[in-house]
Structure formats: C-alpha cells, structure tokens
Amino acid sequence: MNEITLYGPIGQAVQEVSPYVECDPIGVYVAALSMWSAAIGQKVTVSSRGNSRPALVWSALVGGTGKGKGTALRAAQHIVRPAIGRFLEVNTTSGITSGASLVNYLAEQAEATEETEAGRDVRALVIEEEWSEVLRRVKRDPSFTAKLRSAWDGAPIRNTTKEGAQAVEDPALVLHTHITPSDWTKYVGDTEAAGGSYNRIMPFSLRSVPMLDDDNTTLPEVDGWDLADAYAWATARNRAISLADDARQLWHTIRRYARIISETLPETQAVYVERTAEQTIRVAACLAASEQSETITRARLSAAFSLVRHSVRCAVGITGGAEAAKPARRVPTLAEKVRARIEMHGGRARSSDLLPFVGASAEQVKALPGIRVTLDRSGLGRPATVYTLTDDEPGHSPLGRPETRRDDTPATVVRIDAYRPARTAPATPAPLPGTGPSTNPFRALI
Structure with missing residues (x-):
C-alpha cells in the first residue's frame, strides 16, 4: 500500500x-x-x-x-x-x-x-x-x-x-x-x-x-x-x-x-x-x-x-x-535589553530613552547587576535620572571597537609636491587710483 x-x-x-x-x-x-x-x-x-x-x-x-x-x-x-x-x-x-x-x-x-x-x-x-x-x-x-x-x-x-x-x-x-x-x-x-x-x-x-x-x-x-x-x-x-x-x-x-x-x-x-x-x-x-x-x-x-x-x-x-x-527565537532577558539600550546611547541613557523601550519600571532596572543610577543636575528644573554601565558584572565585557595591532615602524611619507612643478604666485594688480582704503570711510561697514 x-x-x-x-x-x-x-x-x-x-x-x-x-x-x-x-x-x-x-x-x-x-x-x-x-x-x-x-x-x-x-x-x-x-x-x-x-x-x-x-x-x-x-x-x-x-x-x-x-x-x-x-x-x-x-x-x-x-x-x-x-x-x-x-x-x-x-x-x-x-x-x-x-x-x-x-x-x-x-x-x-x-x-x-x-x-x-x-x-x-x-x-x-x-x-x-x-x-x-x-x-x-x-x-x-x-x-x-x-x-x-x-x-x-x-x-x-x-x-x-x-x-x-x-x-x-x-x-x-x-x-x-x-x-x-x-x-x-x-x-x-x-x-x-x-x-x-x-x-x-x-x-x-x-x-x-x-x-x-x-x-x-x-x-x-x-x-x-x-x-x-x-x-x-x-x-x-x-x-x-x-x-x-x-x-x-x-x-x-x-x-x-x-x-x-x-x-x-x-x-x-x-x-x-x-x-x-x-x-x-x-x-x-x-x-x-x-x-x-x-x-x-x-x-x-x-x-x-x-x-x-x-x-x-x-x-x-x-x-x-x-x-x-524555523529555529526557536530566543527572547532576550530584561538585563540584555537594558544593556543594549544603554550601549546604543553611548553608555549613558536617560529614563525617557530607556524605560519605555524595555517595558520595565525604574525599580526593576535599578535592581539589575551592572547598572549604575545617577542624577544629572546640570540642567534646569528637576534632575534627570541617568543609567550607565559598570564593569563589575561577571562575564560581561563592555562594547567597544575591536583591538587592532599597530606597527611601531614609522611610515615613510612621500610628498606629492616633490613631483609637481613649483607654483608661482600671480602678480598682485596695482590698485586703481582713488580706490584705496582711505578713499571710502564707510568701506569698513560693508
């Protein structure tokens, strides 16, 4: 069959x-x-x-x-x-x-x-x-x-x-x-x-x-x-x-x-x-x-x-x-969402830039490891709550550019001007009679 x-x-x-x-x-x-x-x-x-x-x-x-x-x-x-x-x-x-x-x-x-x-x-x-x-x-x-x-x-x-x-x-x-x-x-x-x-x-x-x-x-x-x-x-x-x-x-x-x-x-x-x-x-x-x-x-x-x-x-x-x-899509944790949001803002995010986008309250974010909460009093009005990252969370490395190896050997700089003919400055034309700076007292106002 x-x-x-x-x-x-x-x-x-x-x-x-x-x-x-x-x-x-x-x-x-x-x-x-x-x-x-x-x-x-x-x-x-x-x-x-x-x-x-x-x-x-x-x-x-x-x-x-x-x-x-x-x-x-x-x-x-x-x-x-x-x-x-x-x-x-x-x-x-x-x-x-x-x-x-x-x-x-x-x-x-x-x-x-x-x-x-x-x-x-x-x-x-x-x-x-x-x-x-x-x-x-x-x-x-x-x-x-x-x-x-x-x-x-x-x-x-x-x-x-x-x-x-x-x-x-x-x-x-x-x-x-x-x-x-x-x-x-x-x-x-x-x-x-x-x-x-x-x-x-x-x-x-x-x-x-x-x-x-x-x-x-x-x-x-x-x-x-x-x-x-x-x-x-x-x-x-x-x-x-x-x-x-x-x-x-x-x-x-x-x-x-x-x-x-x-x-x-x-x-x-x-x-x-x-x-x-x-x-x-x-x-x-x-x-x-x-x-x-x-x-x-x-x-x-x-x-x-x-x-x-x-x-x-x-x-x-x-x-x-x-x-x-279809692979099962992993839902990120609150800590991962908070860290990603702070890193997106250069490592320093205000409450308005963070809390509405992670779906959590201020108390929940404060309780997370590796998060520092400070008050910014530099502006007028009420101080702003600022969230930054600390490096004391185990297993976390701050986001940064990949390290590149540098060669200490000085580079040889070749000037292009050496292969070009010398430039000659154009002759400055003589001022016409009656056009000197002393002729018009209002020229400085233009």
Whole structure:
C-alpha cells in the first residue's frame, strides 16, 4: 500500500510518457486526474452514505524552481488532449482572485451555453501555475474561500452585481495549482486550512528525477481511444458511481485510518488528513469513469487510496518540515535589553530613552547587576535620572571597537609636491587710483 498505483488508461499513459520527461511521474498523473475530473464533473457524481456530490479532484504540485511542475502539467495535457481537447480549450481559465469573479465566470459561461445543443455548461478548470500570486490577492476578499468550499462540495454559489443577482446552482469547478514549499507555508495559513478552505486541495511534493541524456526528446503519441470512449460514455448522461460490495471493507478501513491518523497529529497537520476518505472515493470514482464503469471496485479504491495516502504524507512533510526548519527565537532577558539600550546611547541613557523601550519600571532596572543610577543636575528644573554601565558584572565585557595591532615602524611619507612643478604666485594688480582704503570711510561697514 506504500507504492502508488498508476491505474487505468490514465496511469498507463503516464507510464508511457514518463521516460521522456524530467519530472516526477506522480505530478503528471495528478494533473491528468484533475483535468479528467473537471471534464466529467458536471455529469459524474459519487454516492456514499446516502450523499451524492460531484467527483471533483483538486490538486497542488509543490516543489521548488526547476522541480518540473510546468513539465508535469504539459505532459498531462499531452495525455488527455486526444480525449478532452475541446474541453481544455474552452473551459480552462486562470487568474480568479475573488469570490465575485469566480461566480461571474461560471454564470456567464452557463448563460452563453444555455441555448447550445450540448446544453448548459458549468464546468471550469482553473490552472494557477503561479498560485502564490493569487493567494496574495485573495486575502483581501474573505468571500473567496467560502465560495471555494461551496464549489468543491457542488453547492450553489451566488453573487450580487449592479445588474442583478448571479447564481450557479451546481458548479463543476476543479482547481489545479503550482506552488513552492515556502510559499505554501507562507500563504496557506493554518486558519484557512482548519476552516476547510485549502485542505480540500491535495498537495503533492515533487521528487527529483534523473536528467535526460537527449534534450531534444519529444513526447510519444498516446493512444487516447480508450479515454476518448470513456469521455463520451461519462458525458452522455448523468452517472452516479457507488461502491461495489467487495470494496466496502476497505472503505471502512480507510475511514478508520483517517480518524486514527488525524487524532495523533498536531492540529495544523491533522486538517489535511480529515478528508482522506472523501478524497479517496472521489479519485476512485474518476478511475471508474475512465473505464466506463459505475462501480468502485476494491482494486480502484485501493489505487485511489495509494495516491491520497501519498498526498497525506506530503502535506505532513510540508507543514511539519516548515515548522521544524524555523529555529526557536530566543527572547532576550530584561538585563540584555537594558544593556543594549544603554550601549546604543553611548553608555549613558536617560529614563525617557530607556524605560519605555524595555517595558520595565525604574525599580526593576535599578535592581539589575551592572547598572549604575545617577542624577544629572546640570540642567534646569528637576534632575534627570541617568543609567550607565559598570564593569563589575561577571562575564560581561563592555562594547567597544575591536583591538587592532599597530606597527611601531614609522611610515615613510612621500610628498606629492616633490613631483609637481613649483607654483608661482600671480602678480598682485596695482590698485586703481582713488580706490584705496582711505578713499571710502564707510568701506569698513560693508
């Protein structure tokens, strides 16, 4: 169960393409699954425990620059384009940074396709290759994350504009993003994840792969007939996919796994485990649809769980690794803050320059070792309290310049004037008649 199973027509295509790309095959597989789920999301639903919801798979490829996030996306598009190429051209978008723009995009698309032969289309594939840029902006719109949650659940999303109300009752939105581990830690906060906004997105850390010998390698053609037939089958009418009898015991085990693991992890990591069972059954429904089946067998459920379990490990690694990488910041003591403040003022600080900045009273500072308190009576008015440092504190050396070694050998001074021609003073012009100092008695006043 620790190995990830690349299942079905999509998994087979990934295995054919992966020797020709410098990226983690899991990234290609995940991106292709997200695209596939977006293409069939309006017609295909998954049902369990009496609840029906769209089989939508949201994903994030997490890796540093050069890890192959974009390469994985292009390879995934190469795999699914023969089957759903028209969908990718029409229904792919990016740059949605507010809840209003999200609702507006889906509402306008539904309105534009209302009278077409295929009927109303509310599918959307949002691909954000620079997700950190979007996350910077969406923090200013609190409604964005709420609408994301509703869209993942397939619940209605609404918006009010000057022209009137907009509503999409059954959105089929899929989000596929790229982000670095540091930006994930910075922008995907614990509050948003705990609130359910971003723990609906499965993160996958991309692993390093060997370099290809030939840079001119092109991707091989993929036989997309099986997936094209499955796409026609999935979109012909509404399909409700459910568990087969042989998969129910494994489904029960997966639900228990999610509960046990989430109870043993810190809250900041447990939020990414809570939806393990739901993510697994959604991935399994997509795998079933890729084989034109309305049942989730044990093999399909097991393959889906291997992928989701890998995502859980990646999420724990991203959040836990970031926490461990940050060194604990030592809080300076009161004595250290006082000494630093006095040294900053040249070794002599008044009360107004010291006490408000260290957060202590005069009595607390006087009680510190190595601090001398005197009164300065040189000015007018009340004498000023002055704090200085003494050298009698053990283990403390006064702050000063580093000692430098001097050479006692006298330096040879070479005068530049010796190499220059002698300067001649300009001749002093003779005073004009009548301009001498005795001529004007008021010149001394100028």
